[in-house]
Amino acid sequence: MSVTSPKPYPTIAIAGLAIESSAFSPARTDAAAFHPRRGAEVFGGYPFLAPGEPLREAADWLPALTGKALPGGILTAATFAELADEIIDRLRAMPALDGLYFDIHGAMSVEGVDDPEAVLLGRIREVIGTDAAVSTSMDLHGNVSARLVELTDLITTDRTAPHEDTALTKERAVRNLVELLVGGGPKPVKAWIPIPVLLPGEKTSTRLEPAKGLYEQVAAAEVLPGILDAALWVGYAWADEPRNRAAVVVTGHDREAVALAAEHLACAFWTARAAFDFVAPTGSYSEALDAALLSPDRPFFISDSGDNPTAGGAGDVTWGLRELLARPEFRAEDGPVVIYASVPSASGVAAAVAAGVGAPVTVTVGAEVDDRHAGPVTLSGVVYSIHHGDSDALVEVVIRTGSVFAIVTEHRKPYHHEHDFTDLGLDPRAADIVIVKIGYLEPELFDLARGWMLALTPGGVDQDILRLGHRRIERPLHPFDPDMPDPDLGARLFEP
Template identity: 45%
Template sequence: MPHEASSAHPPAAQARTPLPRIAVCGIHIESSTFTPYVSTAADFDVRRGEAVLERHPFLAWGSPLREAAAWHGVLHAGALPGGPLDREDFEAWRAEILEGLAELVAGSEDGAPLDALWFDVHGAMSVRGMEDAEGALITAIREVIGEDVLVGTSMDLHGNVSPTLFAGCDQLTCYRTAPHVDVAETRERAVRSLLDALAAAPDGLPAPKPHRALVHVPILLPGEMTSTRVEPAASLYARIPGLAAREGVTDVSYWIGFAWADEPRCQAAVFAFGADGAAVDAAALELATAIWEARHDFVFVAPTGSFEECLDAAIASPARPFWISDSGDNPGAGGADDTTGCLAALAARPEIRAGEVTALLVSIVDPETAGRAASLGVGGRGEVRVGGRIDARDPGPVPLHIEVEALDDSPATGVATVLRVLAPTADESSSEPRPTSRQPTEQRPTGLQVVVTSRRAQFSTEAMFARLGLTMTGADVVVVKMGYLEPDQHAAAADWMMALTPGGVDQDLLRLGHRRIARPMLPFDAEIPAPSAADVLR
């Protein structure tokens, strides 16, 4: 039985092979509990065995890190952020992970033990009916692998570090940039920390466990107020390399926490680990105190307003292209990806209807409309009702006359199409007489293009636009379902604003109705206590 296999460390005489054995597993998703979307196995890229390792270039065959250990991929499932994961799918993956780890713990043919585990997760996964999914998963894993196995994890800085997750992991680290341009660097750092600790282990004995310190800071803010492009997050994260370079400290990390889940674990956290307990405690408390001192200084990464205010500014501006983030329905944070308030406003705008201003909305998930476009084919015209099928808040599905301008099909988007919105030649807003029922209405192109996909997707790179024959700079106004802009988008935008739109990842947290988070908590309360030595978990 797996629990029995984990209860005792193998005898010293057969405890170590020349190469340590390291297992890799994890479930990686960011989940909004405020979106009506339910994530299922169909949303995930699921890998097993060698395919788990192939995700990481630094573990390619022949690379120094690959050659430093015997690596064993168990299972990794990763998805675009969404809603809470279906419990049945989670349980199936958990069972498979535990079974695979039990086999590894039982030893290889030469009796070598499992030395370490790389727990490759996001940190903000929610599962229906659970409140700390990663904590539950690592607890179950520990019951199989035992306490001697060294566990390290790499996470998104928008994850959460609960006391349960902390108890199950020896080394934790997270990204230091938002947007996240250091994903591979963070994962490699986690792997190197594991290997360094294993190299320091005496022959025949488990790797020594580091001193650890965790300090929670009761602040819960959206990533768009904590981007490392702006202060104070830029300076706070800039402190980390210096703290991690101190004698006796191996690494220091700062999690913003995940603002769009209503769970007790959701709040900012600082974690440090290393060989010197006093130095580790001091580094963690110093950074936590700096975050507390800056608690009222966090601001949005861009100018904000309602969508109507942002669209007014975009049309009036000489800057082209002018980008607008539909931030409340950002699928990159778990939004449904199909609210239609922005689409309805764009379609009704006189300057866009007349073609005086061109606008591109990227993108809305709607399998029915994507399928209809595929059946019409490029150049085909028809009537569709777009969006509002998952998050059905006002105005719901938007009826449009369209012409199909492009079609594509890829694993990332499913069927994807560019739809040109059409309007009657005698515009509804004009005083010209409308055709009678016996006179067919002639349709003319407006200035509006809409990208519709059959899978939830986020067009964050030039390459994704190019697959549909689009560019990031081809329209006067580009509306994206994003929060802060990703690097390619940011480079393309001559100017931009963030629309504070409603949705499952509303930037106005007070509108969402959190009920289960710890209190007091900024911004829900006016003030929070300063961190102290008594707040340090070890």
């Protein structure tokens, strides 16, 4: 099948919903969490589509609706229907389209719906037809089903974790689409290979081998003759659907080259499966605290990984905070300085704001959403600082109790940047220990840390995925079935 006849200015719509949704968190995600952008607002998410940029000038762009939510719990069916219906209504009101840029993450979970991104794209296809070309960009922690590959024409994903190339990935997806439409010609062939491996992201960081070398092979495959794009997904470990696993898709116009490149990448990933390991030294929370206290390296970072809000944790698990406050080393003000980030409590924030900076306060925080591992924690201390206006937290307060500076937020928030701390009057460089609800450290924190340990703590994104209780993944699957036979890694071709 060919794309519509070549045009100097093809008409291209933009739509998509992006989230990682943990099926093992009791949280639920509503429509407001996506901060939907509509119409011209959509361009704000794509610097390469700013006025005057070459890609902006290369097509007639019709933005519909895009949304990106902080990772969290699964969507209610009503939330998914509300957002999907609005996208469909906006696309239906548009003139005939030559193409669509479909901007998703790929790890969305919805109550009662398997493979929701493919379901949404299926509904979109009913409106825009099969002749329009669709280009999809994803996160490498997304999940790629056969149906999603069937419905899209060009599909690509990030090549770094932490994701330092997300903007480049989106731009690549858009450029590939524009070049296909402007050049005309046939739609590409796609080779898809599901790989029966499911690993947490903290075992697949591209900072380390084997992921580093595998993604170098992805980049090398892309420039081979006859290939337009190569992509490798590690999948999302904290959902529970048959599509949850690693995958390869290679796209191009040379059928044989596409298939061979996909099979090479899939075999390389499968061969390396046992070599994947955590990105930092691991241990229990208690072991991490012991190591931090003994280490001369300051600041020493501890990843409280089980409740990581940027992987889908509820963010309000209090288990780690409770364990920290129980340690006698931190009860005196002259003890080792610890920054703890963070725990949400709207009532706790309100009480601290009412008391004011410098005032004593006692608040009860956390476990309003996820109370499976520990109940609410009572903090008694002094209000150290208050900060208004954060886009995620809204209001943040720091309560000092002993030598612990505990950050309490109105809404849950990830702490990835140095300014997240300095905005609160905290200096992470001068702290002895910084505890962050995170998995692998994001780039700024990674550069700040002089010591680091990943604590295997409980929560909705527990790094020990074997104890989560998956029931619907397709078996056999590594590491759930360590003695499984070698799988069939032959390419499944989708031709126009």
